Amino acid sequence: MRHLTLALDIMGGDFGPHIILPAALSALTENPDLYVVLCGANTVLEPWLAQQDKHIQNRIILSDCQQTVTMDESPITALRSKKDSSMRRMLDLVEQGQADACVSAGNTGALLAMAYHVLKTLPGIDRPALISQMPTVDGGKVYLLDLGANVDCDSEVLFQYAVMGSVLAELVGNIDRPKVALLNVGSEQNKGNDRVKTTNRILSETASLNYIGYVEGNDIFSQKADVIVTDGFAGNIALKSCEGLTKLVINEVKKASNQNWLNKILAKIALPLLRNIYLRMNPDQYNGASLIGLRGIVVKSHGNASSEAFLYAIREAVKEVNMQVPTKIKDKIEAVLMERH
Missing domain, CATH: 3.40.718.10 (Isopropylmalate Dehydrogenase)
Incomplete structure (x- = not known):
């Protein structure tokens, strides 16, 4: 071997x-x-x-x-x-x-x-991308890219990201015909800037990709898509915002645990779970981010x-x-x- x-x-x-x-x-x-x-x-x-x-x-x-x-x-x-x-x-x-x-x-x-x-x-x-797994509500995973390698991407680069993300999800994630989505400010066809709309058109015309259309920020963890594509500016902000929210929840639970004995008991149960969620929300700490x-x-x-x-x-x-x-x-x-x- x-x-x-x-x-x-x-x-x-x-x-x-x-x-x-x-x-x-x-x-x-x-x-x-x-x-x-x-x-x-x-x-x-x-x-x-x-x-x-x-x-x-x-x-x-x-x-x-x-x-x-x-x-x-x-x-x-x-x-x-x-x-x-x-x-x-x-x-x-x-x-x-x-x-x-x-x-x-x-x-x-x-x-x-x-x-x-x-x-x-x-x-x-044209450009490499940082990609990693994020957790979903049903215990699954979604691949998000770009996480910050390129903050300004045109439609052609976003299209390439979709192809690369699909390949990684299929090979490493063992997902058959992964569902690919484009991150946008709304799910309606008339939403988004010209770059996003152009990318949507290109992906819709690419039969070999299992493209499902737009998803919004609150859909990242919903399991609607297996791969979510965006530029590094939005992707990094989405990632860091989720990490920050998890930290906030952990801190709030810690503060609440000092109020009474019942909260203290509940906090002892909740904190390990929240810390585990935080690690999963921080993909390059949990399992590495790939530069593909x-x-x-x-x-x-x-x-x-x-x-x-x-x-x-x-x-x-x-x-x-x-x-x-x-x-x-x-x-x-x-x-x-x-x-x-």
């Missing part, structure tokens, strides 16, 4: 090696066919590696990097001056074919800029993710490698473009 190799940005995120190395060890333990390239400072990695079992050591490669991209660094500065950083190295390894995919919890803007520069987009794709549309697989974990959350991101990368997501997106785009012409 062919080995699967992931490149990991060990120095990225708020906590760097302290969080990422335990996650890497867990991933290697649960997947005997997995190899990892740890991109970071050997002064940190070598002592840790020496403590591991020989069977684990044999599946780890160290790639010494002299630079680190900080969480507040400008994407342009990182792209131009951090060519020996752990983030850049993992992307270079994917581009060179030495790794099948890569995972980072580092600076999102820098990762987007570097990934776009190093890996380039697939034929027929590139010629390689890149998964972004939250900057303050726990080891468990980073492990979810590693698992997501493994799934996408096994499902050959970039190749399937390329094939689908080619087929859809031929259909349109």
Whole structure:
């Protein structure tokens, strides 16, 4: 069986090696066919590696990097001056074919800029998109994109997002003919700006997509659609608003628990459930957000993710490698473009 190799940005995120190395060890333990390239400072990695079992050591490669991209660094500065950083190295390894995919919890803007520069987009794709799962009311999932990679998208890019989201939902989400919808300010055909209306027309004419029309913000978690498409501006606001609302509810329950003994008992029951909902509302912390549309697989974990959350991101990368997501997106785009012409 062919080995699967992931490149990991060990120095990225708020906590760097302290969080990422335990996650890497867990991933290697649960997947005997997995190899990892740890991109970071050997002064940190070598002592840790020496403590591991020989069977684990044999599946780890160290790639010494002299630079680190900080969480507040400008994407342009990182792209131009951090060519020996752990983030850049993992992307270079994917581009060179030495790794099948890569995972980072580092600076999102820098990762987007570097990934776009190093890996380039697939034929027929103008811009990559950040996509991840969100929970739905019936315990299911919906894929939302774009979550912030591109704040200003024209109709053609939104159309490409729909195709990419559909492919990911079908392959990784195991959803047969996923229902694709376009986020809008209303469900009526006359609602929305010209860009949304044009995208709606293009998607309606694309027979190979299971397009169901518009959905509104309050439909995101309704299970009406399996994939919801919007630009990165609206998508990121929707995501952060939901996270903020969940935080508000948690804080209100905490305050109410101090009012009387009955509220205190109810709060003890409710708070764990609410915290679990919050994690699910924060997709790149819960299971990784994928940067799709590139010629390689890149998964972004939250900057303050726990080891468990980073492990979810590693698992997501493994799934996408096994499902050959970039190749399937390329094939689908080619087929859809031929259909349109």
